[in-house]
Amino acid sequence: MKKSFLEIIRCPLCKSNFDIHADVEREDDIIQGNLICIGCGEKFPIDNSIPNLLPPELRSK
Known part of the structure; x- marks a missing residue:
């Protein structure tokens, strides 16, 4: 994920x-890591440069 995407997502x-x-x-x-919401604190994984912005209940384990 490009760091510049933080400005729009x-x-x-x-x-x-x-x-x-x-x-x-x-x-x-960013190849691997997490996006961390500054409002609610939820973590969203980044894997192979792709952020997973699905709500936690819809993510596959």
Whole structure:
């Protein structure tokens, strides 16, 4: 996920902005990590540069 996407994506639960916790990154790309909502605190995983913005109850384990 490009770091610049943080400017346009919002939490699907409460519509707040995200903080990012990157475990693996390359230049401007987040490869592995989490988006953390600053409003409700929900975590959304980033895997292989793809953020999963599905609500927790719809994510597959």
